Amino acid sequence: MASFTTLPAMVIEALVPAARKRAGKEVAVIGAGAAGLAAGRELRREGHRVVVFERGNTVGGTWVYTPEVESPDLLGVDPNRTLVHSSVYESLRTNLPREVMGFLDYPFSVRPGCDGRRFPSHQEVAAYLADFAADFDLVRWIRLETEVVNVVQHPDGRWLVRSRRALLNRECTPPSAAVIEEVFDAVVVCNGHYTEPRLAVIPGIEKWRGKQMHSHNYRVPGPFADKVVVLIGGYASAKDISRDIAPVAKEVHVSSRTESGELPRMQPGYANMWLHSLIKSTHEDGGVVFSDGSSVIADIIIHCTGYKFRFPFLDSNGAVTVDDNRVGPLYKHVFPPSLAPSLSFIGIPWKVYPFPLFELQSKWVAGVLSGRISLPSEREMLEDVEAFYLQIEAAGYPKRYTHNISSYQSEYDDWLSMQCGCMKVEEWRKEMFAATYKNRIARPENYRDEWDDHDLVLQAQEHFLTIE
Numbered sequence: 001m002a003s004f005t006t007l008p009a010m011v012i013e014a015l016v017p018a019a020r021k022r023a024g025k026e027v028a029v030i031g032a033g034a035a036g037l038a039a040g041r042e043l044r045r046e047g048h049r050v051v052v053f054e055r056g057n058t059v060g061g062t063w064v065y066t067p068e069v070e071s072p073d074l075l076g077v078d079p080n081r082t083l084v085h086s087s088v089y090e091s092l093r094t095n096l097p098r099e100v101m102g103f104l105d106y107p108f109s110v111r112p113g114c115d116g117r118r119f120p121s122h123q124e125v126a127a128y129l130a131d132f133a134a135d136f137d138l139v140r141w142i143r144l145e146t147e148v149v150n151v152v153q154h155p156d157g158r159w160l161v162r163s164r165r166a167l168l169n170r171e172c173t174p175p176s177a178a179v180i181e182e183v184f185d186a187v188v189v190c191n192g193h194y195t196e197p198r199l200a201v202i203p204g205i206e207k208w209r210g211k212q213m214h215s216h217n218y219r220v221p222g223p224f225a226d227k228v229v230v231l232i233g234g235y236a237s238a239k240d241i242s243r244d245i246a247p248v249a250k251e252v253h254v255s256s257r258t259e260s261g262e263l264p265r266m267q268p269g270y271a272n273m274w275l276h277s278l279i280k281s282t283h284e285d286g287g288v289v290f291s292d293g294s295s296v297i298a299d300i301i302i303h304c305t306g307y308k309f310r311f312p313f314l315d316s317n318g319a320v321t322v323d324d325n326r327v328g329p330l331y332k333h334v335f336p337p338s339l340a341p342s343l344s345f346i347g348i349p350w351k352v353y354p355f356p357l358f359e360l361q362s363k364w365v366a367g368v369l370s371g372r373i374s375l376p377s378e379r380e381m382l383e384d385v386e387a388f389y390l391q392i393e394a395a396g397y398p399k400r401y402t403h404n405i406s407s408y409q410s411e412y413d414d415w416l417s418m419q420c421g422c423m424k425v426e427e428w429r430k431e432m433f434a435a436t437y438k439n440r441i442a443r444p445e446n447y448r449d450e451w452d453d454h455d456l457v458l459q460a461q462e463h464f465l466t467i468e
């Protein structure tokens with residue numbers, strides 16, 4: 001093989017930039033939440049050049065609490081409503097212990113003088129992510145208050161990214177804000193998926209006279225004082241919000257498809273909270289009838305029914321679609337086969353401990369983009385996705401659970417580590433995640449302050465000493 005020195009100077013000139021280009025790509029990252037920050041760091045480490053676009057005025061995404069809610073529509077159906085990104089409420093504490101939550105090589109440690117609890121407040125997570133951005137020198141690559149409005153593939157295979165300076169509150173965005181166009185080799189989508197409400201279907205709701213809202217717009221218990229409140233949902237937000245408002249509300253009724261046993265029944269430890277099955281009908285007089293046979297006259301219904309994936313800026317020409325909350329086709333929840341590797345998605349899986357997963361997905365994307373890690377052919381990736389869909393169908397899961405990887409996050413993370421040749425998620429972390437899940441069921445009221453996995457906490461602390 002000819003070495004560079006035997007080639008004419010002109011040829012060397014032409015080759016050098018090409019070689020450099022092969023290693024380091026120009027990459028646009030959309031969003032500076034935990035996923036976008038992880039992606040930015042891994043892309044930089046791999047030698048890529050990065051611009052991280054962030055619509056908000058600071059990093060941290062969903063962890064940046066704001067007392068603002070959307071207006072005028074708290075339910076989230078009006079396309080013209082002002083948009084608020086974060087779904088975090090004032091009293092929110094994490095539902096994972098900090099040892100599990102943090103990035104693999106950047107422990108979520110207690111900061112002197114701050115909230116040192118094992119399940120800290122949302123402010124602590126926001127501060128941790130801000131520290132991460134500062135410590136890895138990412139801040140200078142992040143463009144705040146800059147919204148990506150359109151992403152479309154250029155005829156040469158690269159990506160045209162259109163962005164504009166934007167304040168989060170749409171009403172304040174000057175209509176004249178100029179749209180800037182730039183071309184990137186690759187785009188990594190990290191826009192989060194806890195902003196666009198998913199609603200429950202409630203029979204008779206058109207005529208029901210009460211107020212409705214989605215948990216996305218829940219902040220503080222005050223407005224629910226002396227009200228009869230119905231919450232729909234069986235997961236974290238319904239559990240947390242019902243407990244948040246019970247001390248001030250007149251009555252709290254939680255309706256969920258996952259509740260079993262005799263219904264309705266009182267929530268132990270509360271004098272004004274009841275658990276119900278699904279809502280059977282609603283009526284003009286404010287009546288809400290549950291399929292367990294009970295009924296109440298309610299003032300307000302809060303939909304704690306989760307969120308939808310949404311990529312309003314992405315113009316993939318049909319290569320990636322969202323169908324009943326399935327984003328696809330995506331190879332291993334990351335690469336659309338026909339556009340890989342220049343388009344990728346970080347953070348799609350849910351029911352997970354997310355930060356380590358973001359980190360591993362980001363390492364994979366960064367390594368594939370530099371050519372260090374190879375992907376199967378487009379056809380093989382598509383076959384893999386199709387086989388995966390068949391498995392979901394065979395198991396009887398609805399499409400919308402496609403990215404619920406709770407039963408195999410551990411295997412998924414290990415698979416990514418193997419692809420990347422990087423450290424695996426520690427055994428103690430996997431065990432602690434499982435222990436937390438059990439503790440949450442055993443102690444629904446105080447799992448954040450009382451636990452049994454002391455030995456795992458010690459293992460975690462010893463482990464962190466080796467990397468600090």
Ligand SMILES: Cc1cc2nc3c(=O)[nH]c(=O)nc-3n(C[C@H](O)[C@H](O)[C@H](O)COP(=O)(O)OP(=O)(O)OC[C@H]3O[C@@H](n4cnc5c(N)ncnc54)[C@H](O)[C@@H]3O)c2cc1C
Pocket residue numbers: 030031032033034035036053054055056059060061062063085087088089093094095096101146147148149190191192193194237313346347353354355
């Ligand atoms: C109520 C609630 C409680 C949670 N509790 C926990 C917990 O205890 N532990 C845990 O680990 N996880 C928890 N999570 C999950 C949480 O979502 C993840 O921890 C993590 O914050 C997700 O990060 P992300 O970067 O994917 O998304 P986000 O944090 O949502 O960040 C996305 C970013 O993209 C930006 N963006 C979006 N569109 C554009 C655009 N067009 N142009 C420019 N920027 C854009 C947004 O402004 C935002 O900053 C919780 C989530 C919610 C909603």
Ligand SMILES: *[C@@H]1O[C@H](CO)[C@@H](O)[C@H](O)[C@H]1NC(C)=O
Pocket residue numbers: 078079080
């Ligand atoms: C949203 O605003 C546009 C432009 O002002 C208007 O044409 C449209 O009817 C509005 N839609 C709703 C649902 O209010």
Ligand SMILES: *[C@@H]1O[C@H](CO)[C@@H](O)[C@H](O)[C@H]1NC(C)=O
Pocket residue numbers: 351401404405406407
């Ligand atoms: C997620 O998947 C797990 C395991 O397959 C299942 O037990 C759980 O009910 C699912 N949760 C949701 C909300 O889909």
